[in-house]
Structure formats: structure tokens, C-alpha cells
Amino acid sequence: MKALLSLGLLLLSVTVQAKVCKHCKLVTLLKSHGMDGYRGLNMTNWVCLAQHGSNYNTQITNYNPGDQSTNYGIFQINSRYWCNDDKTLRAVNACGIPCSALLLDDITQAIKCAKTVVKSPEDMKIWVAWRNHCPNRDLTQYIGNCGV
Numbered sequence: 001m002k003a004l005l006s007l008g009l010l011l012l013s014v015t016v017q018a019k020v021c022k023h024c025k026l027v028t029l030l031k032s033h034g035m036d037g038y039r040g041l042n043m044t045n046w047v048c049l050a051q052h053g054s055n056y057n058t059q060i061t062n063y064n065p066g067d068q069s070t071n072y073g074i075f076q077i078n079s080r081y082w083c084n085d086d087k088t089l090r091a092v093n094a095c096g097i098p099c100s101a102l103l104l105d106d107i108t109q110a111i112k113c114a115k116t117v118v119k120s121p122e123d124m125k126i127w128v129a130w131r132n133h134c135p136n137r138d139l140t141q142y143i144g145n146c147g148v
């Protein structure tokens with residue numbers, strides 16, 4: 001019984017640590033790519049978007065039946081304007097990349113493309129997840145405990 005309980009606690013702490021790791025890994029990468037203060041936006045906005053848009057899952061895709069486009073990856077970047085997935089009508093591909101590049105473990109391309117998307121702080125509003133969870137809030141918690 002006691003052994004089972006400590007096994008349970010061990011598993012719980014491993015899960016919690018994995019979560020902390022994921023978000024602090026993102027914080028470190030954002031910082032090293034100059035995303036803190038980029039276009040006047042604190043990087044907490046990107047962590048908030050990643051948490052609510054993809055739960056830090058780089059492999060996630062979401063289809064938008066409205067315009068038949070798809071959102072890709074950790075920041076949920078849209079195929080209508082920003083990347084090419086060979087199936088979105090009148091796609092622009094402003095980032096000049098295949099959308100699959102936004103699904104890699106290595107998020108370098110995703111960060112680069114995010115920089116293309118956001119020309120001013122207002123542009124964060126294109127993301128529903130950001131609109132619903134991030135504006136006019138204290139976002140300090142999103143980089144708390146990461147030691148940056």
C-alpha cells in the first residue's frame with residue numbers, strides 16, 4: 001500500500017515536471033530567438049498562445065471548415081496565408097515553407113514564421129486562443145519558475 005502510494009506520487013511528480021520542462025524549454029527558445037519584446041510584445045504572449053492553442057504539442061493540426069484552411073503546430077499557424085499544405089485554396093504561403101515544417105520538434109521554423117505573422121501587437125488577435133485567454137491579463141505565470 002505504502003509502495004503503491006509512493007509510486008503514485010512519483011508518477012505524479014514526473015508528469016508535473018514534464019509539463020514544467022515543456023513550457024520552460026519554449027521560454028528558453030523564445031528568448032534565444034529574440035522573441036521577448038519582439039514587435040513590442042512580451043514573450044509571455046507566445047507562451048500563453050502555445051499553452052491554449054496547442055498545449056505545447058508541435059504536432060497538432062486543426063481544420064477550419066469555414067475557409068477550409070488548417071492551423072499547424074505549437075502556435076497554430078494558418079495555411080491560408082502563411083504556409084503551403086497543397087490543399088488550401090488560394091493559399092499565400094507568406095512564410096515560404098511547407099506547413100509540415102511547422103510540426104517539427106525543432107520549432108525554429110515555427111518561431112521564424114510567427115515573426116512574419118506578427119507585424120504589430122494587434123496581430124496577435126488573429127489567434128482565437130490568444131484572444132480568449134491572453135489579453136489584458138497578468139501573464140507573468142507563463143514564464144514563472146523558468147529562471148529567465
Ligand SMILES: *[C@@H]1O[C@H](CO)[C@@H](O)[C@H](O)[C@H]1NC(C)=O
Pocket residue numbers: 036037042043044139140
Ligand atoms: C516580460 O514580462 C516579464 C514578466 O512580467 C518581465 O520580467 C520581462 O522584463 C518582460 N520583458 C520585456 C521585454 O518587457
